[in-house]
Amino acid sequence: MRTVLLSLSLLLTTSSTAQVFSTKVDVNVKAMPVYQLLDSLQTTHRLHFSYGFDNNSGNALITLQAKDITFYHLIVEISKQAHLTFTIIGTVVVFKGKKTPLQNITPALPSISSPADSNFLIPVPIDSISKTADEVIMKIIPIVRKDSTPKVYYPTQLTTSKRWHPPRAQKKSYSRMRIGIGTLVEKPHYQFNDGSFPFQYYRYNASGGLSVILSYRLFPKLCVSAAVTTASRDFTFHHNFKVIDPNDPFPIPSATKVNQHYLEIPLLITAELFHVNNLYIQANAGFYLSQLTSKQETTSYLNKEDVSTSLYINNTRQRINAVGLGIAANYKLSDTFTLFLSPSVVFYHSSINATAMKTAAESFRLTAGIQYTFLKHIKPSAP
Amino acid sequence: MKPSHLLVLFTLLLFATEARAISVSISQTGTAGNSCTRTLTAAIGSGSGNYTYTWSIISPAQSWPTTNNVSSVNLALSQTVDVNVTVHDITLNQYASATVTVNRILTGSFNTFIPNLITPNGDGYNDNWIVTASDKTLSPINAFTYTLTIKNASNVQVFAASNTITASCLGIIGGDINWNARLNGTGSIVATGSYTYALYLQNCSNTTTSTGTLAVMY
Structure with a gap:
């Protein structure tokens, strides 16, 4: 079993880019994949790594133990062990596999003999990089010894007729598509009719369902989603008869239970309102289309066995249209997994059962679940 | 002597x-x-x-x-x-x-079971509307006076009765208050439907009038 240990401690923190690369760190890693090491560095320091290398390079194992090593030399050492080249653009370090001459643009730098011999590189802004052949790609990059006056090094010049494009930093490594699964509980507010007698009443039954949600991010803060949800719209009519002798041969009904199951397809637009750390608050709205999938009605009696009846289910609506509004709280567990909790209110266009209900109803529902963001396949940056 | x-x-x-x-x-x-x-x-x-x-x-x-x-x-x-x-x-x-x-005096809350359905079809079950003790037995209901009126859905009185029990210290017992579903107790059996009752009860500490709906089905 591989033992991986990474301990990084910041000794200096300054605001300038140059000072970021001169920051000294302690490193102790054993056989850690290079992409994993870069991820760790990226999350603990204000640097961004773009690595479009193939799997072989990405899985290269890094073993490194050093104290008081500058960030820059750490990057150099990683490049050596993983057989990579790198380019620094602002605070972005772009890694590439050693495949083409175009990618081999590592600036000329002194090798690391010891941590005490650490220099750092002041990167040049991206707009200062020439983009045509026969020009100096990297302008003069001064390498400054930390305890001395700056010295000037001349980096590699590329003499090629091809136009060179600086690699773009990959800020997002996942796709726009998400899939989620959740459960919902619903508290409907049906407008029931009166019973035949005042002591009789209707009650909705607690309902719930399962939901599979597919969402697509149109813009950074706007996405559309479609879901397939199983939902029940059940209710019970309580006859509520009270008699002296329940052994009466005359059938005395006790309760009629009506089960109506629907397949619901919510089509929603979701907009991000704000986020705090990993918690994203969104608002959503859209249409809910429901199709009846099954219905059943059973009447129980005080003095005989239950009987299947059809007093209500003959007037159960096959299709129900509704609109809904809601908010959602998403908590990002990782780049790929997100927990969500979404309370919403749904307004039905018509009554669900014409016999039992007067008018359209609304329901309050709470959906909770987890979403998975598909990883995007990253291709190496093309020149 | x-x-x-x-x-x-x-x-x-x-x-x-x-x-x-x-x-x-x-x-x-x-x-x-x-x-x-x-x-x-x-x-x-x-x-x-x-x-x-x-x-x-x-x-x-x-x-x-x-x-x-x-x-x-x-x-x-x-x-x-x-x-x-x-x-x-x-x-x-x-x-x-x-x-x-x-013997105890009749005081405190009333102890009644008031059915809301009768089936006066002559089968011997639930043919009469009978007020009993809450356990459906013919025990005292903790009242000594009652007044009962029953009206149909058109608010026309179909039955009335009242009594005050003086002979027994137990007061009214289950079964004392009843209606045989006949018009004024002696006529024909009333039609199926919804009827309303108003039952006044009295004891040493309470008086109350219970109202409710009675279903007649047969």
Whole structure:
């Protein structure tokens, strides 16, 4: 079993880019994949790594133990062990596999003999990089010894007729598509009719369902989603008869239970309102289309066995249209997994059962679940 | 005086002493169901007239709730008890006692089960509308007066009855309030449908009118 240990401690923190690369760190890693090491560095320091290398390079194992090593030399050492080249653009370090001459643009730098011999590189802004052949790609990059006056090094010049494009930093490594699964509980507010007698009443039954949600991010803060949800719209009519002798041969009904199951397809637009750390608050709205999938009605009696009846289910609506509004709280567990909790209110266009209900109803529902963001396949940056 | 005369005199004195032995009994009034006070009076025989009275509740044991050392007491108890009185003739230094059962007065909440469905089809089940005790038995419902009116869906009275129970200390018992589903109790069986009832009940501490709907189906 591989033992991986990474301990990084910041000794200096300054605001300038140059000072970021001169920051000294302690490193102790054993056989850690290079992409994993870069991820760790990226999350603990204000640097961004773009690595479009193939799997072989990405899985290269890094073993490194050093104290008081500058960030820059750490990057150099990683490049050596993983057989990579790198380019620094602002605070972005772009890694590439050693495949083409175009990618081999590592600036000329002194090798690391010891941590005490650490220099750092002041990167040049991206707009200062020439983009045509026969020009100096990297302008003069001064390498400054930390305890001395700056010295000037001349980096590699590329003499090629091809136009060179600086690699773009990959800020997002996942796709726009998400899939989620959740459960919902619903508290409907049906407008029931009166019973035949005042002591009789209707009650909705607690309902719930399962939901599979597919969402697509149109813009950074706007996405559309479609879901397939199983939902029940059940209710019970309580006859509520009270008699002296329940052994009466005359059938005395006790309760009629009506089960109506629907397949619901919510089509929603979701907009991000704000986020705090990993918690994203969104608002959503859209249409809910429901199709009846099954219905059943059973009447129980005080003095005989239950009987299947059809007093209500003959007037159960096959299709129900509704609109809904809601908010959602998403908590990002990782780049790929997100927990969500979404309370919403749904307004039905018509009554669900014409016999039992007067008018359209609304329901309050709470959906909770987890979403998975598909990883995007990253291709190496093309020149 | 001859000895024989002394013997006769002694015998007469013994007879006179035995004739002065006291006795006590308890008379009770206010025992009707609609009475809210039970009155107990100690009746003493062959005493000197100089007495003390000690009243007590012996079953179930509890402290005496009212004035003691009097010949007559008024009780309004919510449970049936056995009351004892002990009389002490101070002059003769003799004691006598008696015990009587005192029924509870009808007080507190009513104890009713009021059905909301009758099926007057003559099958012997639920043919009559009967108000019972809450456990559906013919036990006292804790009331001594009732007034009942039943109206149809058009608000026309189809039945009325009332009564106050005085003979029994138990008051109204389950089954005393009933309707046979016939118009005014003697006519034809009423039509199926919804009827409303208003039932007034009274006891020593409460009066209430229960209203509700009665379904007639057959």
